[in-house]
Amino acid sequence: MGTPSHSCFLCSSDNPDVAVFGDVIRYPDRYVGPPQRAHGGIAVGSLLCPVRAAEGGENWAHFVSGRLRRPIPLNKDLGVELVLGELHEVSVADEDGLAMTGTVRLQAGDFAPETFIQEAPEELRGHLEEMAPLANAPLAGPSLISQSSAYQDKTSRGGINGCYGCSEQSHALRHKMYRTAGSDIVSQFLPEPVHFDDQGRLDTGIIAAVTDCPNLWVLMAQHADLGAALQAEEGRIWITGTHSVHYLRVPGRQKEFRVVTRILSQEGRKGLTTAALFDLDGTLYAVAEAVSILIDVPPEMM
Numbered sequence: 001m002g003t004p005s006h007s008c009f010l011c012s013s014d015n016p017d018v019a020v021f022g023d024v025i026r027y028p029d030r031y032v033g034p035p036q037r038a039h040g041g042i043a044v045g046s047l048l049c050p051v052r053a054a055e056g057g058e059n060w061a062h063f064v065s066g067r068l069r070r071p072i073p074l075n076k077d078l079g080v081e082l083v084l085g086e087l088h089e090v091s092v093a094d095e096d097g098l099a100m101t102g103t104v105r106l107q108a109g110d111f112a113p114e115t116f117i118q119e120a121p122e123e124l125r126g127h128l129e130e131m132a133p134l135a136n137a138p139l140a141g142p143s144l145i146s147q148s149s150a151y152q153d154k155t156s157r158g159g160i161n162g163c164y165g166c167s168e169q170s171h172a173l174r175h176k177m178y179r180t181a182g183s184d185i186v187s188q189f190l191p192e193p194v195h196f197d198d199q200g201r202l203d204t205g206i207i208a209a210v211t212d213c214p215n216l217w218v219l220m221a222q223h224a225d226l227g228a229a230l231q232a233e234e235g236r237i238w239i240t241g242t243h244s245v246h247y248l249r250v251p252g253r254q255k256e257f258r259v260v261t262r263i264l265s266q267e268g269r270k271g272l273t274t275a276a277l278f279d280l281d282g283t284l285y286a287v288a289e290a291v292s293i294l295i296d297v298p299p300e301m302m
Ligand SMILES: [Zn+2]
Pocket: 006, 007, 008, 009, 010, 011, 012, 020, 049, 050, 052, 053
């Protein structure tokens, strides 16, 4: 599997934290999400890589959707199986069974930065119009993560948030989230040079990663204490169930991007949200739709 022409952040030998090796995926520690589990966004983003390699030639992501079927282990070989078609099917499994299943659609061609790929899904356009002005609104701190850490300290629960997608530590995506005047949240993503390919395009897997965590944080931001009591008293936390990304335009080399995230609906233990990747001019590059699940905190995360 694989052709010499395909290379991305997740399979490039230039990346010391390479995760995809042909039809084997192994997430190193760097891609931790919840404690001892792989990050959902990077996991869903990594579904693109083996399909892009198998398709061969120049291509870009059009759509990816992944469903996390159980906690995805770190530092463990996971086998990838592809069923290529109009909508490619990908499954990722180990001897314990399926870890993740998903679908991928590609766009064939060699696209320069800023190339238009597709319109946003029609049902999201009204929301996206309302969300766009937040892309360059002033950010009012403290960030959600620093507030959350303060609450965790107060209840003396939980370790340091090490999540690749939303920790403010140096190993992570340097992704800072803030409240807005309404219930939407806005985050600042400062990419590193390694997140761009040699044509200056922001990696398709990184796009899936930065549009993941805000879907959980927008749900937690409904609580003044960011869900600290939910976790401490009820023993519940939000995790990613399904994450789907529509790639609308190829992001070029920019110093800063913004992700604006909104709750679409919430019913019981299920939250439907959308997270949109913009530049500071309000140009829309990608939009994610996520189903987050409120689970009982497993023992290893207590
Ligand atoms: Zn790749």
